[in-house]
Each structure stands twice: as C-alpha cells, then as structure tokens.
Amino acid sequence: MDEVILSAEGILIERQGTQVADPLSALGAKMSLSEGYCLRSFMRMLVAYPVLTRLSDFAPEFVAQFDSWPQGGCHPAGIERLELSRVVEIIGHPEPRLEIYHVLRGCLGNGEDVEIKGWQVEMLLDVPLTLGPLRHVVFGDRVAEFSFETVCNLFEFYEGVLWQLAFHGTPRECALRR
Secondary structure: OOEEEEOOOOOEEEOOOOEOOOHHHHOOOEEEEOOOOEHHHHHHHHHHOHHHHHHOOOHHHHHHHHOOOOOOOOOOOOEEEEEEEEEEEEEOOOOOEEEEEEEEEEEEOOOOEEOOOOOOHHHOOOOEEEEOOEEEEEOOEEEEEEEEOOOOEHHHHHHHHHHHHOOOOOOHHHOOOO
16 A cells, blocks of 8 residues: 545545555555545544554543544634644754654644644644645754645654644643633
C-alpha cells in the first residue's frame, strides 16, 4: 500500500477505494485528506481503529472523552481551518543542528495564523483540517523562510496532530473562572 486516503468519516481508504483492514500496515503510506476532513474525522479514526491508540500516550484520553463532546457546531468564529505543517529548522548556536517538527495552527480568513491553545480540543472538532506548507527556516530567519508542499505518511500525520493537541487547551478543571 503506497497511499491512503483519510475520509471525513474517520475511515482509512486505499487508493482503489477499499477500506484498510489493518491500519498498522498503512502507517508508512503517503496520506491525503478527503473533502470535509476535520478534527472530528481524526477522532473518529481513533475510535474506528483502536489499535492506533496504542501508538501514543495521548490517544486513549481523547478517545475516552470523544463521546461526551458536542455532536456538532464546534467551529469557533474566525478560524477558517486548522493546518498541520512540518517545519525544518536549522539552528546554529552554539552548535549547528537540524530540527524537524510539526505545528498545528489555526488559519484566519485573511491568511493570518493563530495559536489554538486558547480553545479546548472539543471546541475545534468541526474546523476543517488540512496539510499546511513545509516551512524551511534557516538560523531563525523567518523573513527568508521557504515554503514547500507538505507530503507526509499516515504515522507522521497521526503523531503530529496528537502531539500538538496534547499541548493545546487546558482541562476545564484547570481553567480559571471569574
């Protein structure tokens, strides 16, 4: 299997249209997102393929909470989409090194991107989720930043989204109320 499509319903589909029986066999496959894919689709995938929850310490908690989250209308005003981008950054002090990581950000209608930490994960469920551009940053110079089409496999997408969601939003129990 060289490519897998992630459907809006949370199902993994092979290029020829058949459903993926073993999601572990698809982890190395190049992935693409179907029309209408959103964060809720990602959570549905975790529910549909429980074996995937064993790949991340964060996944079981999201699956356990998913049924208690609202069934619709989880799209904050102003956010047009969520973008998962890969960043390749060359850092040079004190020793040069290369860091590769993922960033999940909200994109406004005017193209500006925003942190989504302020929203609970369940309030972002119906926001479309897309792959953003690969960003190449040289020695912190964001002015000379290069952007390329992002291509990733299913595991990179899975791990990137879960890792980023683990740091976005605070539990309701920890939120300060006035």
